[in-house]
Amino acid sequence: MKVTFLGTTSDEGNCPTAYATDRDTYLVQGAIVTDPEALAELRKRGNGIPDYETVVEIPKELVKFLPRDGE
Secondary structure, three states: OOEEEEOOOOOOOOOOOOEEEOOEEEEEEEEOOOOOOHHHHHHOOOOOOOOOOOOOOOHHHHHHOOOOOOE
16 A cells, blocks of 8 residues: 655644545544543444444644545
């Protein structure tokens, strides 16, 4: 998988960071959500969160680095 850096809101170059892949997907580096109340709510939707998936929290400012349709 080829990964392309899109942008970060971190002054230190760590997380949160957004990336694009050559598979028409995005990767988001961010803090793992561990809040039990938040995870319980997320698990109520659909099939919940499978063991092979996780949820990360990113600031709204990071979204500006994600391409929009047609970009």
